[in-house]
Amino acid sequence: MLIGKELDDQKLIANTLTDLSNVANAQGNLAAARQFYEEGVALLRSSGDSYNFSTGLNNLARVIYMQGNVATSRSLHEQSLALHRELGNERGIAISLQFIGDIAREQGDYAAARRLLEESLSIRQKLGNEGDIVDTVRSLGILAGCEDDDQAARQIHKEGLALSREEGSKLGIASALLDLGSRAAFRLGPDAARRATRLIGAGHQMFDTLKDALFHSELAVYDRALAICHAALSDEELKQAWNEGAAMTMEQAIAYALEEDG
16 A cells, blocks of 8 residues: 555555455454545545445445444445446446345335345346346345245245355355245244254354354344244254254255255
8 A cells, every 4th residue: 555655546545445444354353444445435536436436335335234334334325326327337236226125124114125126136137147146136035034925035045045056156055045044943843943953054054164254134133043943942952953954065955955845
């Protein structure tokens, strides 16, 4: 960054700040990540680089969301969306729409969430990036669960799992396993609890292997699902089911998740 300052290269400085933000974020230092993103966004705003400025707003909004400030995060994503639309950046539009849709769902505005997510999915299907499509499909599955449409939620998550396997996205597979496990837990009963615990155990094991992190809001959903399972199973039964899931290979876990679950 010193070279960028010596050359007075604002874009180089902003890019370096983004790199520093990404490192801090990966290390779990959200305060530092936010500070670097804010400095980078300020430079990009003054430089007139609308494309990178709009992307920087997305990055800053994600960190602020992870800090728990949902309203501020949504406002920044909406600013970014407006810029993406002005620039005709369709991928950027789809990214912002998904983030805003996810936040709308979290805020209980399911109608707005569905409208935003379906627009995002439509754009992503047109662009043909399977990884991006999987992200939006997953969001729609979570939304269906919030709307108490269990059958639709499970079907959508299975579609997302199949797409992730085709794409070779281990992160997508892990997320789908956790989501399907959560849906199974809410069906109640010992058999559903065992299935749910195995799937969540398999998903968590994959996340640990990938050394990736889950949002607090996601962890809260899975913890609640496990609490439901624990109410139906003894400590030993819960531990056994978890270990069985964690011991599955990726293909075994996928096959198990795609089985009919009654």
